[in-house]
Amino acid sequence: MADQRMEHEPWPMRAGLLLGLGMLCGLIVDQLIQGESGDNWSVTDNVARLSLASFVAISGVLFAFTLERARWKWSLAFATSAGAVLGLIFYSNGTPDGRSADDFWRVVAALLSVAIAAPLFQTVRDQGARKLPYGPVHAHAWANVVLWCASWAFVLVTWLLALLLGELFQLIGIRLLRDLLDKSWADWMLVGGALGAAVGLLRDRDRIVGLLQRVVTNVLSVLAPVLAVGLILFVLALPFTGLDALWDQTRATTPILLACVIGAFVLINAVIGTAPEEEAEGRVLRWSAMGLGAVMLPLAVVAAISTGLRVDQHGFTPERFWAIVFIAIVLACACLYLYALVRGRLGWAARLRPINIRLAIGICVVALVLATPLANFGALSTSSQLARLDSGQVSPQDFDWRALRFDFGPSGVAALQRLKTDAADPAVRRLASAAAAAERRWDIASPEEERLRAEAARNLRVLPAGTPLPDALRSILLRDHSCAANQLCLVLVQPDRAVLVSAAACPPAASGRPAMVGALCGNPRTRAYYLNGTDWLADPRPAPSAAEEQARQARIDAGFGRGAVEVREVPRRQLFIGGEPVGEPFE
DSSP, rough: OOOOOOOOOOHHHHHHHHHHHHHHHHHHHHHHHTTTTTTTTOOOOHHHHHHHHHHHHHHHHHHHHOOOOTTHHHHHHHHHHHHHHHHHHHHHHOOTTTBTTHHHHHHHHHHHHHHHHHHHHHHHHHHHHHHOHHHHHHHHHHHHHHHHHHHHHHHHHHHHHHHHHHHHHHHHTTTTTHHHSSSSSHHHHHHHHHHHHHHHHHTOHHHHHHHHHHHHHHHHOOOOOHHHHHHHEEEEEHHHHHHHHHHHHSSSSHHHHHHHHHHHHHHHHHHHHHGGGSSOOOHHHHHHHHHHHHHHHHHHHHHHHHHHHHHHHHHOOHHHHHHHHHHHHHHHHHHHHHHHHHHHHHHHHHHHHHHHOOOOOOHHHHHHHEEEETHHEEEEEEEHHHHHHHTTTTTTTOOOOOHHHHTTHHHHHHHHHHHHHHHHSSSHHHHHHHHHHHOOOOSSSOHHHHHHHHHHHHTTTEEEETTTOHHHHHHHHTTTTOOOOTTTEEEOOOEEEEEEEEEOOHHHHHHHOGGGOOOOOSSEEEEEHHHHHHEEEEESSOOHHHHHHHHHHHHHHHHHHHOOOOOOOOOOOOOOETEESSSSOOO
């Protein structure tokens, strides 16, 4: 496969320039994200500073990847503009009053738009005009992927080399390098500088990048027959197995199918190359690419059906909205690929190449829009779930209050504030109030966890009999689900500690004898809990404070100095049942 990128003259200064720029960007990023606590590795919660750090990092990476001596100002303008847009997007999404489950996917969409825009810009820069010939775009896209992977491999090697040298000099008492590597600012500078130097060095060795690109595409094209046979057999088997089998086996049907379609997309483009003379010569490879193009649409349709069923059963969530977006993009690609196959037949690659350019531009624009607050999937999901609650499709007890509080963003938080005061159902007001007051996800039990907790409460006995079980201890015992299913539990409560004993219960006898008095089918397990103020903590016991630990160490040092060393018999605490020790000593 020939590299159709424009040949640029070597630029020896580029590696040094990008080395210095990378180190500077790394230092700036470290200073911007550093937490207010003063901890070396803490990260700030300040949205403005994090957005500025995103601007610096993204602009720096884009400038390094697109920099050429010819029209270098274009690269600078593109990098800073793209970094500014993404920084503003991150800032607008960083709401202080509620996070959304689609925050991660917004970041993915923003980075995807940049990754697609980079080869388009590089082609326009080389052409010096708004022209997008397929060959250079295709070559730049593959080269950027190869360069990205190779550069990070260089960063890893550089990091390992720095660690090795730090350990080497420490052998002779010189700890300077080792101490530097313990500083976050030095680590960021090392990573940034190594990444910039790697990009600069490899850009001046385009033949190596082109060779790696050809190796990658040739290897991937060989995999096309394997995936084609597998997907074709899968699609042909669907009429006989039915679609129900897809959902009986796993809940990840849609991600698996989408991954298959994306894999087919990549392998097809590895086979067809950038021009007719660069297509794979083997008939097996060409027919495999055509087979992959034919099965993309059925797989996308099945993925759409799977997501539609989930939405019909459980309503909309931000994750399902993103799944719908991905499915819509995949369906568009599959339809266009099938159109090219039907119209072009054996010559379908010639129709496919301009389609890829249009798809790239369209996906870039859509991804950029989805990364902005214009796509408020949290608000749409809130409306959907509240409609299900109001209509009685889901009971207050089975409603996912955790998702409304922590996954739907500010809209979900605002909805909770309304429900806890304005809802007509007292159960809704009570549950909404509890959810609104929760500070962490695990403070709110999901419907499945509520079921497990209710089951655990039925299987729990307190000793000595009649001893009241503190609410804080009850919460942590039920949250651990140690007494769910067929587990029998005894909790021995003492003033400052408690020991939980759990074991599997044998099935009830044919006479119907209750399981609680039946034999134990398994060795009992023990776990200790300790009272720390008003909270109960699981074993291990609360760690001593810094002052207590310092005083303890001082006593040890003093005793060691005067030779106060002795052997003592230490009593142990262990649980006994029927006079037999059970479990390990817990202190």
